[in-house]
Amino acid sequence: MRVVQKFGGSSVADAASIKRVAQRIVDAQAQGNEVVVIVSAMGDTTDELLDLAQQVSPQPRPRELDMLLTAGERMSAALLAMAINDLGYTARSFTGSQAGVITTEKHGDARIIDITPGRIETALGEGDVVIVAGFQGVSQTTKDVTTLGRGASDTTAVALAAALGAGYCEIYSDVDGVFTADPRIVPGAQRIPEISYDEMLELAANGAKILHLRCVEYARRENVEVHVRSSFSTKPGTWVKHISEEESVENPIITGIAHDRSEAKVTVVGVPDRVGAAADVFDTVAAVGVNIDMIVQNVSVADNTTAISFTLPQADGPRAIAALEAARERIGFTSTEYDDHVGKVSVVGVGMRSHPGVSATCFRALAAADINIAMISTSEIRISVVVDVDDVDAAVRACHTAFGLDSEGQAVVYAGTGR
Ligand code: ASP
């Protein structure tokens, strides 16, 4: 069988780790598989390179930043190939560009548009283990090297698994799989043996960092089964896959709880109650390229104005506020408020489609823990609340307990970075 394995930064953090991982790869090859490995940069290399760039230049050109960052993955790929060669197997490392990862031209956040794995096929045909540097490709138009966004080696792995027709894609990090909540917050969190693409997408989109969001989107679209597991143990991890309606009735109503401390809340006060006011507010924010998440509009008060609150990534807060303030007179609102002392807690599970009372259980649990809810939003399989950032941990624990997800044992956290 053809297998694709991806090793995160914590699995290749130093020479000893690289040798350990090499042995694991060779074992898969010795069992008669064709093995393609995608590797992240060693340990904190990407952060260190970003830091170094900052010291040299406060505003580096994105093209040069991508040239710099892709070097991290190139190092670990070459080192891993050396370690495999020393175990008596032949391995060949490739940059993303050499591996045929074709992307859009946007530096730092390029999208994969095609994979042309000719060189990988040739190397596999010659019996080599193939090692590919993750998180990078080459732009079709500019011919420049691009990166795919932080954490995107997961996406490289799934894209290659799809292009190569692999049986499945293994994603190795330093945790045993996807858990019902972050084990550092909930010691009784449990490993989820299998999870549907839709639920994994909701968890990844709402703060679970174990898998890159676009990797899950890709896997769902191409129907690639993903096995998320630890390179520090041989235990089974979590299978992310298609789960039929009949199979899912056996599963718990709620699959997991995600949390996110990276958002902020903007409130636009005194918005005139007229047709098109909300459109004006959100046009203004969209025009500066800010993606928003939750929205709440209050009912009109006596003076015919309303307040509109929304959440957005903290990094985009200043830009959104500046744009809104510049449009204040034209739109006719009174003022803006900005609060980055917030967090979002999301309860996810396909079971809530067919079970009443899930919202009530969630809000009752938060009330019992004395937690005030600032905003609420839902999808068919998710309920999210915005709370004070200091209440996030307690809110995650309250929901985890309320939906019966607590286990007796303690989750094992090897290093716990999830890289
Ligand atoms: N090394 C890159 C990062 O730290 C990509 C990855 O690890 O997936 O974001």
Ligand code: MG
């Ligand atoms: Mg990752």
